Amino acid sequence: MLDIKYIRDHVDLIKQAATDKHVRCDVDRLVVVDADRRRVRQELDALRTKSREGGETIGQLRNPKSKLRKEAAEAGRSDADIETEVDGLQSELNKIKTLIKPLEEQDRQVVEEFDTLMWTIPQPPAPEVPVGKDDTENVEIRRVGTVPQFNFELKDHVDLGERLGILDIERGVKLSGSRNYTLKGAGALMYQAVLRLAMDRMIDRGFTPMHVPVLVREEVMYGTGYFPTGRDQAYLCERDEMSLVGTAEVPLTAFHSGEILSEDDLPIKMVAVSPCFRREAGAAGKDTRGLYRIHLFDKVEQVIICKNDEETSKQFHEEIVANAEGLLQELELPYRVVNVCTGDLGQGQVQKFDIETWIHATVMAKRIRHRGSTNFRRDDSSCVTKGRIARRGIVIRSTTR
């Protein structure tokens, strides 16, 4: 969520961002509601001031030791006279109270609409982000590695995995429905190995390894911007008012929420491997063969909390991309990095680089346009900068020295 002050001052920029990102939001309405909200608040404040001041006067008149009471007595006023004044004041304040009630209700309504609108406002993309309608218009930045050539027809990971007895999709589906699978033997081990390798490399680069909850409270989902928009994509455990996260980014970024950090402690670099749960709602029919768009996978997530400064965060963003690339290079997997265009950028995202990995020759043309993944590593490797300008969901403050 952006700061309303920023939105007020940059209406056109926000509108442009909405257009570019294909986000539907009514900025004009927001501006109106914002004005309403302030107007109502002002009226309310004025009444509350009166009410408070009157109340204080009553308190003092009632108190025989107060200055006001003594002054009244010195002015020759009788106790009964003062009592009458107090009674008058009380009924007057009661009247004010009846005015305050409906205004408070109005305030609630306005604020509710205001908040609803605020959640839809997109974060403007960074200037380097290409404008485009969807993932087909992402811009390739670089290609690394050579795609191997074979003089025979390649089998895909499903054929290979099942033939080797390390992948069993059918039984996964039996247990949990479509988009589920099982790994066994070397498959299960390789899965662990790749995750561990990624963890080790990030730890080498100064990240603190973390283990975090993947079932989190509602407010955490809101705080990280996944709710309300992403609600459809999350598995909800409604009885307990908790949700399964779709990425460790959620608990990691919320880790310091509400805290005041010393700037001396920044940057904070964290890495975690965690299960990721995704309903893939609305994806029916897409990517149905193979381990794509599955409901559960593990992912290694890098999160850096740094100074709230564009230049700094950009620099760390690049570092994260480089780290992810390093891993692919080590695994000798050819890949390309794309600058994700506005239309493919999330509502709260400022800039994102996807790293798309070569899977195998026969599907490359198609796959490379999607988020890449290897057979066993279901990591979409997108690197995102979030929260540049006054991100209000999670408030992490820092002190400056």
Place this chain on the structure above:
RNA sequence: GGAGAGGUGGCUGAGCGGCUGAAAGCACCGGUUUGCUAAACCGGCGUACUGGUAUAAAGCCGGUACCGGGGGUUCGAAUCCCCCCCUCUCCGCCA
């Protein structure tokens, strides 16, 4: 699931119907003093929203809300009442 304890500012911790946005201490910031550091002393020190004013910024003056959350009583609530949430301890149950 049962029983109890508790949730107040960055922290510790008072307050238990008006003079409390909140004592005191610690921490922090500015200053004085001082071989250096420390100590001592003086001053400052919450957040959000909002009005005014000013600006390159900062700021300054004012208002409102906030003592876990929501509702109620009252002219007036951190303080009284109700509901909820959270944390902790003990017991029970248990993949």
